[in-house]
Amino acid sequence: MAAAPRPDAGGQRVNSVPVSPIPISLALEEIITTGVRQRLQDPSAAKFGTMLAGERTLNGRREIVVCGYVNARRPSGGNGASEPFVAKIYPDAGSSFELVAKGDDSPNARLVVGQACRTAGLPILDSGTKT
Numbered sequence: 001m002a003a004a005p006r007p008d009a010g011g012q013r014v015n016s017v018p019v020s021p022i023p024i025s026l027a028l029e030e031i032i033t034t035g036v037r038q039r040l041q042d043p044s045a046a047k048f049g050t051m052l053a054g055e056r057t058l059n060g061r062r063e064i065v066v067c068g069y070v071n072a073r074r075p076s077g078g079n080g081a082s083e084p085f086v087a088k089i090y091p092d093a094g095s096s097f098e099l100v101a102k103g104d105d106s107p108n109a110r111l112v113v114g115q116a117c118r119t120a121g122l123p124i125l126d127s128g129t130k131t
Contacts, residue, residue, distance in 0.1 A: 016110035017053025019065050028053065031089055032066050035097030042073040049082050052122040064089040067124045070102070083121035084113035085123060 024032070032051065037043035049070030066089065069082040085102040089095055101116065103109025117124050 017056055019056045019057055019084055021052065021121070022064070023052045024051055024053050024066075028064070028066075028089070031095050032068070032087060032095055035089075035099060036070055036085060036089060039099050039102070040070070040072045045073045047071045052117070052124055054120065055124055061090065062088060062092050065089065065120045067113075067120070067122040069124065084110055084117070085114055086116050086120075119129075 013025060031052070032053075033046070033048055036048075039044050039051055040046055048072070049071065051067035053061065053064055053065050053066045057063070066087045067084070068087075071082045071083055086100040088098045088100055090098075101113050103113040114124065
């Protein structure tokens with residue numbers, strides 16, 4: 001069963017306002033990987049793949065949207081496939097991190113997360129892991 005993204009009160013977590021692409025600095029990468037790892041059952045086994053980031057301002061609030069892939073162990077202990085994720089970081093709020101959605105390796109979850117990333121202007125294509 002797909003781990004579908006949880007909708008917010010507006011019914012949509014990553015809205016259609018596109019982002020301006022930004023490079024992922026070492027500091028931003030640390031915020032992303034730490035934030036995602038905190039939500040995994042086996043954080044030390046996580047390997048991250050392609051990640052794209054973009055910045056925008058919505059309702060006067062700066063946010064960085066990040067789309068990427070993480071390969072983590074399954075709850076059963078076996079190795080998992082690369083799973084897409086969408087996250088937001090709020091630089092003006094102490095760089096607080098919000099994991100918007102993380103799909104499992106099912107086609108439906110991958111489509112939902114992939115569509116959210118394309119809508120934000122961050123089409124993630126390569127799921128290969130690098131770290």
